[in-house]
Amino acid sequence: MGVVKDEIELRLRENFHPLKLVVNDDSEKHRGHSGHDPRGESHFSVEIVSEVFRGMNRVMRQRAVNRALADLLEERVHALALKASAPEDNG
Template identity: 40%
Template sequence: MTLQNHIETKLRAAFSPERLVVVNESHLHAGHQPGFDGGGETHLRVRIVADAFTGMSRLERHRAINALLKPEIDAGLHALAVEPAAPGETTRW
């Protein structure tokens, strides 16, 4: 299972989202560090809409997702962009 799929599975289990997309953006960062060719799964973006975020501030939403994905971050996930929303809120995606 890829890291991207693993993260999708964890997010679905924890938040039961009505909409979820995990995007691998590693290729966009090729050359940003010596020897990094943009391969692998080092830079991911999470776009998620879930009832669980209703009534939560943006910071609380980010903290909840970061806490859930702490093992993956500690294991080497370099960058995690998070775009959480509650149902009915406007998203850019």
């Protein structure tokens, strides 16, 4: 596990107490592309299911996650693909 990935997981757990959380480091798929960081840990995909998202639309959920990860997104993470849902969204 990487340092940035661990920090993303920690912050998401602390802020959203997820029922499900999957954080994937997709950086290697972007080697040689714009935004690739030679240090790695620059591109991530996140799937998170949380009661906190109940009553929020997609944009509100994205903004909540972005607030929790603000400094990482500004300084370290180039791309974050996010699937955020409430438990009832997953049928």
